[in-house]
Amino acid sequence: MLTVVLQQGINGIVVGSLYVLVALGLTLIYGVLVQINFAHADIVTVGAFVAYFVTHWLSGNYFAGIAAALAVGAVFGWLMNAAIFAPLRDRGNELLPLIATIGVSIMLQNAMLVLLGPIPYAFNTPYSNEVIRLGGTFLTVQNALIIIVSTITIVLLYAFMKFTFLGKALRAVSQDRETAGLMGINPNYVIMLTFVIASALAGMGGAMLGPVLVLTPFAGTSVIVKAFAIVIIGGFGNVEGTIIAGLIVGLIESYTTQFLDPGWIDIVVFALLLLTLAVRPTGLVAERREENV
Amino acid sequence: MSIVTSRRFWLVVAAIVIGLLPAIFTDSYWRTNLIVCAINVLLAIGLDFVLGYAGQLNLGQSAFYGIGAYASTLLITQVGVPFWVAFVAGVLLAGVAGVFLSVFAVRLRGHYLAIASLGFAVITYQVLLNWISLTQGPLGIYGIAPPPPFAIPGLPPIEFSNLASLFYLTAGFAFLVYLLLDQLVRSPVGETLTAIREDEVSAASLGVNGQKWKVFAFAVSSAVAGAGGCFYASFVGTLVPDAFFITESFSILAMVIVGGMGTLIGPVLGAILLTVLPELLRGIGDLRLIVYGVSVTLVVLFMPGGLVQAARLVAARVRRPAKVGRDP
Numbered sequence: 001m002l003t004v005v006l007q008q009g010i011n012g013i014v015v016g017s018l019y020v021l022v023a024l025g026l027t028l029i030y031g032v033l034v035q036i037n038f039a040h041a042d043i044v045t046v047g048a049f050v051a052y053f054v055t056h057w058l059s060g061n062y063f064a065g066i067a068a069a070l071a072v073g074a075v076f077g078w079l080m081n082a083a084i085f086a087p088l089r090d091r092g093n094e095l096l097p098l099i100a101t102i103g104v105s106i107m108l109q110n111a112m113l114v115l116l117g118p119i120p121y122a123f124n125t126p127y128s129n130e131v132i133r134l135g136g137t138f139l140t141v142q143n144a145l146i147i148i149v150s151t152i153t154i155v156l157l158y159a160f161m162k163f164t165f166l167g168k169a170l171r172a173v174s175q176d177r178e179t180a181g182l183m184g185i186n187p188n189y190v191i192m193l194t195f196v197i198a199s200a201l202a203g204m205g206g207a208m209l210g211p212v213l214v215l216t217p218f219a220g221t222s223v224i225v226k227a228f229a230i231v232i233i234g235g236f237g238n239v240e241g242t243i244i245a246g247l248i249v250g251l252i253e254s255y256t257t258q259f260l261d262p263g264w265i266d267i268v269v270f271a272l273l274l275l276t277l278a279v280r281p282t283g284l285v286a287e288r289r290e291e292n293v
Numbered sequence: 294m295s296i297v298t299s300r301r302f303w304l305v306v307a308a309i310v311i312g313l314l315p316a317i318f319t320d321s322y323w324r325t326n327l328i329v330c331a332i333n334v335l336l337a338i339g340l341d342f343v344l345g346y347a348g349q350l351n352l353g354q355s356a357f358y359g360i361g362a363y364a365s366t367l368l369i370t371q372v373g374v375p376f377w378v379a380f381v382a383g384v385l386l387a388g389v390a391g392v393f394l395s396v397f398a399v400r401l402r403g404h405y406l407a408i409a410s411l412g413f414a415v416i417t418y419q420v421l422l423n424w425i426s427l428t429q430g431p432l433g434i435y436g437i438a439p440p441p442p443f444a445i446p447g448l449p450p451i452e453f454s455n456l457a458s459l460f461y462l463t464a465g466f467a468f469l470v471y472l473l474l475d476q477l478v479r480s481p482v483g484e485t486l487t488a489i490r491e492d493e494v495s496a497a498s499l500g501v502n503g504q505k506w507k508v509f510a511f512a513v514s515s516a517v518a519g520a521g522g523c524f525y526a527s528f529v530g531t532l533v534p535d536a537f538f539i540t541e542s543f544s545i546l547a548m549v550i551v552g553g554m555g556t557l558i559g560p561v562l563g564a565i566l567l568t569v570l571p572e573l574l575r576g577i578g579d580l581r582l583i584v585y586g587v588s589v590t591l592v593v594l595f596m597p598g599g600l601v602q603a604a605r606l607v608a609a610r611v612r613r614p615a616k617v618g619r620d621p
Contacts, residue, residue: 036404087594095350098407099550100593102543107586114583187424225415228408235405263423270412277397277409 003136008254015212016250017150021205022223023155023230023242030031031174031237032194034094035085038101041224042108043076043199047206048215049116054124062125066149066207072202074196080104081195086188112217121215128211146208153201154243161239170194174237217267225266226253229273297361298422304472311464322457328528330568331463335470337548337560339389339517342474345554346483347510348490352542353394353410354518355580356417359537361387361519362430362526363421367436376440381522385520388512390417395511414539421534423466433533441529463524470517475557477513506512540582547585551592553599562600 022044029037050072051065058064084104088097127141161167172180173190181187206220213219230249234241249269256265304496314327336358343351351374365383368374374382397409428434440453440462453459488496491580495501526532532618544567552563567588571581 030404034404036580038409084590084594091597093597094404095348095407096593096597098350098404099546100590102546102591103586103591105586105588106543107590110582110586114580133389197494220540229412232405232408261423266415266419267423270416273309273412274397274409274416277401277405289351 003190005085005138006135009138009251009270010143011137011248012251012254014139014146014250016247017147017154018205018209018212019223019226019230019250020243020246021150021153021201021208023227023234023246024239025201026075026231026235027239027242028170028194028225029239030189030200030231032170032177033085034237035091036228037080037085037195038098038224039080039104039108040202041220041227042105042112043073043080043202043220044209044223045109045112045217045220046218047073047203048078048123048210048213049112049121049206050119050203051055051207051210051252052215055123055125060126062127065125066204069207070200070201072130073206076203077197077199078192080199082190085191085200086193092136093288094234109217109221116217118216121210122139123210123215125211126137126293142211146212149204149208157197157201166190166193220259226269229269232273237246295458308468309462311468313462314462325462326568326572327460328456328463330565331460332525332528333465333545333548333564333568334561335463335467335521335524336518336545336551337564338467338471338522338557339514339546340559340562341549341554342478342517343510343514343547345556345560346478346486346490346505347507348486349507349510349571350407351410351514352407352510352546353395353413353417355539355541356516356535357387357391357416357515357518358522358525358541358545359417359421359534361522362391362532362537363522364519365523366434366532367427370434370437375506376438376527380520383523384516384519387522388451388516390519391511391513391515392508395508398511399507404460404508411539411542414542417535418538421537428532431534433531435531436604437526437530437532439530459528463528466520466524470520471557471561474513476516478557482506482509496584544582544585547589551588551599553601556596556601559599559601590612 013163022040026037029035029040044270047069051062051069055062055065055070070221080101085097125142127145130141132139132141132144150170161171169180169185169190170193172183172185173187177187180190209219209223215222226249230245231242233248234243234245252268253265253271255264256268260268312504316326317323318324336354340351340354343349361383362387365376365379368379368382369376394410394413398406399407422430424430425432439459441451443451449460453462478486485496488499488501489503489506497503523536525536527537546568548563549560550563552561553559553568565586571584574580574584592599598605
């Protein structure tokens, strides 16, 4: 029994750390722009497919696949900002960009469906079948890689936000765009940079989710609804909250699968979301505005 | 006011068009599409009431649509209730679900509401999928009967087993709902909702109870979606949860946006266009949803008022030379 609990705990952390990567991008964008990018999940799917094809072409070089997904994600982020968010920024209607990105999301999903078909792709990396045993529990090297890469990425992102000039500029813009502009920070550049970073994270998240998920053009949809839930449970724009909520949702997912039924995952996660909204709309981690990225 | 610009004139024209459509389209393929159009019109004007007038982005319409469909069908097949009783119950239940969601909605704004309502749609879909003892889950419910014949004393009963009369039923109902919503948005109620959409704090300072009116808008909107669900079930004859996945919410949203939110005629046009256009473009695989996606994005970027705004621009272009006097 204890091994089952431990094993599912490990699985939950693996999935949770991937959700954190995806949700962090959403939270970063919300922080600087107070906008939601609905197509974020489809960048995750694009990243997964890019990694799949690159890994296969290069006969199993998974790290090249991750790097390619990161780069393609960054390009998509730049495009999303240039085509959708920058032109709509001065319209003053907070719902229009959200609706436009829903359109982009429908478009991307169905374009991938036409190109790649609905049959799931089997994305096996050279690390999918190597197993590390720890007592009664086990962990594939792929999953260990997921935890390590996510942790390094999150730490790097945190250091970037805390200690570099650009990171400080990003936080300044998210606190007060106009004042940051008066201090000589170009908010348009910072916003563009945020989209590039957030989408690169999404692409990379996709590269690592690909081998774990059922890889179809709609893979992103199942991830995005959870990423939204995570971002709200953690408090929109709150990085620490997002990390904690992402791990909680990952654990909920694995324990629900073990002890209830996989069909209950979304119900439990969204019940937690609605409960959070009803009781603490600012998120689980108390809102400290100066710490909000 | 000339006769061409009067509202009553256009309503009569619309009623005549609805009456003539099944006579023009006699094959069952297009009659089926006409019914789909009528149901989509119903769903679109329902969403527009809460989105375009009250300014609340509700992504949960697929849930209310599904609740109406499943509730009415289960009442008919499991309890044996007559169709119209089940219809009223389905509509009421969807409305009550809307009130439940609005309990969260009144406290949330903009993005939070969009995601909370999306969450509601996800939960409803999962419940439909996993409560197998009630909904038969992914296997679905089959052989749902069409509405029973409608008997008016002294006239032969109207059978709803043929597509033309089923179209008259759904389109007639959609027309009635349109009239009702049209009266509502032109009354002080419409002005109150618009005031809440534009500036809730200012509206509150003038004594408007924003929360109460938002609950009202949600209830109306979700009840209309529930009615659409009841008609959908009796028309298609089969219910599977996948018909009420969250993408259905996005499709309804696309109709409202492409037509022009904040007007009632816009969503009607948007629903008809986005139902008919993909049928005309058939044979290119999964083009339907790509068309939805592209049109939503382009409309938001370049013509946020949708088809209605485009029509107004064209009308202004046409009218201008007449004022100069070039037209006889």
